[in-house]
Amino acid sequence: MAVSVIVDYPEAFSATCIKRAAERLLRICDLSSKELNILLTSNEKIRQINEKWFNRPWPTNVISFPMDEPGELGDIVISIDKAREEAEAGLTSLRNRLIELLIHGLVHLLGEDHELGPEHAKRMEQKEFELRKRLFRRDLMADLCINVDHVATIRQARGGVEPDPVVAAGIVELAGADGIVVHLREDRRHIQDRDVRLLRQIVQTRLTLEMAATDEMIGIATEIKPDIVTLVPEKRQELTTEGGLDVKGLKQSITEAVKRLHDAGIPVSIFIDPERDQIEAAARTGAECIEIHTGRYADAPDEDSRDREFELIVEMARFASDLGLRVHAGHGLNYQNTGRLAAVSDIVEFSIGHSVISRSVFVGIEQAVKDMLAIVKGH
Numbered sequence: 001m002a003v004s005v006i007v008d009y010p011e012a013f014s015a016t017c018i019k020r021a022a023e024r025l026l027r028i029c030d031l032s033s034k035e036l037n038i039l040l041t042s043n044e045k046i047r048q049i050n051e052k053w054f055n056r057p058w059p060t061n062v063i064s065f066p067m068d069e070p071g072e073l074g075d076i077v078i079s080i081d082k083a084r085e086e087a088e089a090g091l092t093s094l095r096n097r098l099i100e101l102l103i104h105g106l107v108h109l110l111g112e113d114h115e116l117g118p119e120h121a122k123r124m125e126q127k128e129f130e131l132r133k134r135l136f137r138r139d140l141m142a143d144l145c146i147n148v149d150h151v152a153t154i155r156q157a158r159g160g161v162e163p164d165p166v167v168a169a170g171i172v173e174l175a176g177a178d179g180i181v182v183h184l185r186e187d188r189r190h191i192q193d194r195d196v197r198l199l200r201q202i203v204q205t206r207l208t209l210e211m212a213a214t215d216e217m218i219g220i221a222t223e224i225k226p227d228i229v230t231l232v233p234e235k236r237q238e239l240t241t242e243g244g245l246d247v248k249g250l251k252q253s254i255t256e257a258v259k260r261l262h263d264a265g266i267p268v269s270i271f272i273d274p275e276r277d278q279i280e281a282a283a284r285t286g287a288e289c290i291e292i293h294t295g296r297y298a299d300a301p302d303e304d305s306r307d308r309e310f311e312l313i314v315e316m317a318r319f320a321s322d323l324g325l326r327v328h329a330g331h332g333l334n335y336q337n338t339g340r341l342a343a344v345s346d347i348v349e350f351s352i353g354h355s356v357i358s359r360s361v362f363v364g365i366e367q368a369v370k371d372m373l374a375i376v377k378g379h
Contacts, residue, residue, distance in 0.1 A: 005038045017098070019343040023345035035071055043081040078101050107124055151168040170202060179205045184211050225264065231254065246278070262286065269290060276319060287325070294313065297341075314344055328349040
């Protein structure tokens with residue numbers, strides 16, 4: 001499946017939402033093997049297209065061009081100007097109206113045409129309604145969960161009480177983040193037991209506890225009961241987590257850890273590299289989620305390498321999703337490299353910490369979170 005979105009508009013405009021919606025719609029329609037091209041443009045540009053191809057010198061809200069080539073579904077052109085006008089008149093958001101027009105254009109590509117008469121119009125309207133209903137069963141945008149470990153890192157540098165990661169978590173939630181992440185390490189280098197216990201009491205969104213699959217950590221998790229546990233590899237000498245968990249090589253112990261956490265009513269995610277055999281092994285443990293380690297993508301030394309790592313993540317996220325796993329992603333993501341991944345519809349949650357906490361030194365933690373939310377949510 002390939003969805004290409006081009007923005008030809010005089011103002012900056014994010015196409016993240018449209019790309020994610022289009023990818024999901026193709027999967028809903030069993031058209032994942034088809035290519036779809038989308039142009040988001042202005043009234044003037046769509047007027048020119050109308051005049052050239054349909055001899056109507058006025059702007060419309062959407063135009064569809066079916067393709068006869070094998071593997072190609074067609075092109076959809078949408079006027080952002082028209083969508084904005086119609087959103088304001090209909091008391092809806094621009095995002096919702098753009099998605100409605102995307103669905104309308106897609107149904108045209110599927111062979112329906114409301115201009116052929118009342119019966120055709122009724123059938124087309126029903127198909128659009130069904131697609132909207134299926135598409136909006138879950139939010140189109142990925143969640144953003146903020147890791148506050150490095151607030152604790154600063155605190156531990158002096159061995160005092162400031163800054164407090166618990167206070168930081170409250171500000172992060174007020175800024176609009178979907179959840180809080182902390183990693184309770186064996187050596188307690190940053191987050192402390194006290195932090196996790198207090199966070200469990202005050203977090204109103206979702207608390208993710210990253211931890212090694214050890215008896216000590218499983219005991220803490222079953223007592224505190226975070227909303228979800230992410231099992232990660234851990235080495236004392238590493239500065240940060242260096243790679244994904246070898247679920248294939250540790251299948252028995254990881255499966256046992258997942259079972260113990262499930263017995264305590266705690267969902268489990270497993271932090272793994274974007275590799276097919278590791279994803280298959282993770283699925284066999286009974287875990288609900290995986291978190292794809294994005295470090296190789298984030299640290300790629302050149303554009304070609306970054307492109308290869310990106311394509312691998314896209315492929316593996318889709319593979320995991322097809323296995324029924326919820327797909328999260330994290331590690332090394334920042335304000336420059338996250339936007340590309342945010343458009344991948346199979347990734348439903350991002351865990352980001354270091355870059356947000358680093359930016360907060362200059363702009364404050366609330367603004368740093370909002371800036372990252374704008375990238376992940378596409379607005």
